[in-house]
Amino acid sequence: MLAPNRLTCLACHAAYTSPGELPLCRNCADKIPWILQPRCATCGRPETCMDCVRRKDSYFERNRSAVSYNPQMKGWLGIYKYRGHEEMRRLIGSMLLHAYNLHKHEAVVGSADCSEMITYVPLSDKRLTERGFNQSQQLAEELGRKTGLPVIPLLQRTRHTDKQSFKTRVDRIEDLQGVFAVDPSAKDKHKALFSSSKVTLYVVDDVYTTGSTLNECAKAIKKEFHSVDICGISWAR
Template sequence: MSWTEQAGRWMRRLLSGAESLLASKMEPCVACGASNDGTRKLPVCRRCWEAIPWIHEVCCAKCGRYEACPDCPRRIDTYYDQNRSAVRYDERMKEWLGQYKYRGQESLRSVLGPMLLHAYHLHRQGPSGGADFGKPASEFISYVPLSEQRYAERGFNQAGQLASELGRLTGLPVLPLLLRTRHTDKQSFKGRMERLDDLQGVFALEPGAASQVAAACRQGRVRVYLIDDVYTTGSTLNECSRAIKTTLPLEVCGISWAR
């Protein structure tokens, strides 16, 4: 074999090894398992990426709904300042959340968590949808707590995991600001009035985290972003905000993954 042929064979082996190394580092789509070329901002394939129903414009300035809202005009007392959500809760998003929340596919936190960054930026548009909402002196991230029973069943708090992902991307501190004082049945099976009755008085401040936020309130304007997976009627966010604002003089803004 000539030197040229040997060099050519060596080069082909080198290229083949490089291709194998790159392929081994290319993770499959976290959502569906299909091949993923790694060129998108989320660890998903092109098909899943293009199917994400992002919310780009809101119709209700208060809750962030992308269509006419029947709930906000009916609410007598609204304690949260505004809510923004990343995506519409369509069938594909229901499947993703089901895989993550109920079937134990916790790797999906690396998809759903970074998606909250979109909702975080929507807050910058403010209540009018265009005016700057303004940056406060201090910002914190917190999340809707689970009861001990629900945590034991699921093994993790999806809202807490999503909050951690958003905190990692924004650099904002994540605090367990709220406690759940009693267990409640799943809210998805209840009507609006049942939700309101069931959630009254169910949330309370966690003393340590509340002291940290109270100290920041004495220094200037404070905003807490409260994370949850799905915003339906706003009952959970409103009751959480009531518990916070009863003691702390600050803004509470909801960030939910889906609406």
């Protein structure tokens, strides 16, 4: 009866007995490449970012990511996103709290008169059918549980696009032009939420690469709700 409870690491499935803040064994937890000091003020990258320098029109305030996208993080995302191990949402979603706290620590958002809400990058119907779930939605919901902030479905895709990971920066930008729009039913339903004088909306995604996805999401939202400040929260950069 006095034996410690044996837990299972979500990443490597090893047994461990000392629970931490994340459902991981000590070995996996120690290997997380947390972004502790963002160097790019716009995208949160821990080194100089030429993507932000080259972007002509930016519709979002800034992005912050929890970790650097190294081979190990790529493997974790693959287990979740492509192999369908949805229990990984608890791990990756919990890690988003670090990115949210980076926003708060830098005093970017969160003033007393500021309302904060969370939304997420939508999938096309085709991709949702293939995968069976929207990882960005699941991560947003996990972050909502951690922060107590409301999570609202707001965006829709106007057309299906191929996977962005196989495309160049220029191709990403061109391919995503006009691909997002505020869902008409969501616009009517949530209009009152954006009527306050100061609203910050976090757009959640799994990986920030060039910022094209976040920028197009922000552009679509700004078209309908002009005064909202849009910040990105992504798991990896």
